[in-house]
Amino acid sequence: MRLARPFRFDLTGLLHAGQNRLEVRVANTIAPHYTVTNESHNLGPTDSGLLGPVVLSQQLPVDEWTAWAKQETDQLLQTLNRSTETLKVAQQRWERGPHWSVLKPIDIRSTSGNVLQQLPDDSILASGERSATDTYQIDFGTEATGITGVRLEALPHASLPHGGPGRGESGGFLVSALQLTVSPPNGRRFLGRKVRIQIVGRQEYLHLAEVQVFSGDKNIALQGNATQSTTSNNASADRAIDNDTNGSWAGNSVCHTNKEQDPWWEVDLGADLPIDRIVIWNRTDGTLETRLTGFRVSLIDSSKKTIWQQFSTSPPDPRTVFSLTRQAVALHRVGTRVDRPDKRVPPMLGATMSETAWSVSPTRPRRLAAIF
């Protein structure tokens, strides 16, 4: 009879190779005895039955143990790596959802000389002489890739009028424009194989007098192979890389497509090459240069990925220079979020908002955000 715990039985020598059957039988436990003993001596449980769990452990030779552990690990890993429909859906949702991280300011400037101070949480606090208008220019460093959105948060602060979040007399603010540009880090350059120019969203003729693609000081477009969506008047695509910027039609150096939806022109440089500048020369005769109003320039790499893109709203006169060391980012969708949705906040729109604005006159300090 054993009354102390733990109960340990050494089965060495009783087990044989292969499977063994073990039966644990518990009979006549002493628990019922407690119910009839004097309470002053009763220190244990009074329920009849097995008191406590039974754990069987076995010690295997090292090699068998290793094999067993490996088998167990493999099975667990298999379970871990097995994808289910629920997991797949959850992962997709996780991947779709935004994951915000705070950008760390590197350089902060105010054109009207306001004092901009970086706080410990990397937010920026404005103070000093208030001016009617101002432009804040802030450089951030980031190693993030695949950025899909930017969120501008306006935070209340005790030093601002009525607790902020703005510097207006009521603690409000008005943001009339937001422009975002991106530069490759530490002198790195965009590598691309094709430069594509396209008029998007309407039926139009596309003419180009010349397209220069500079890698350093060398125009490497001259070595490329030019194509375009269609050709009219025998004005082939290679007229835009004939090293002649003459924009007069009579000079036979301007390429020409049919009037069509979303016409394009493209030069293939043959390999991914570092690109610093793209210069687009327009047609100059008559008033036909206006046809090149609203076009898109893209740099595409060998894997057909667009790695740089810019949209120009005004026609080159006679040329437009696109520097790839600093790229403007087109902002597409804008939303605002307030912590009190019952308060109406006018939406902030567009990459460069000259006519619309994000304007807030809070009745009490609160945290606001606009998402681009």
Ligand SMILES: [Ca+2]
């Ligand atoms: Ca030309």
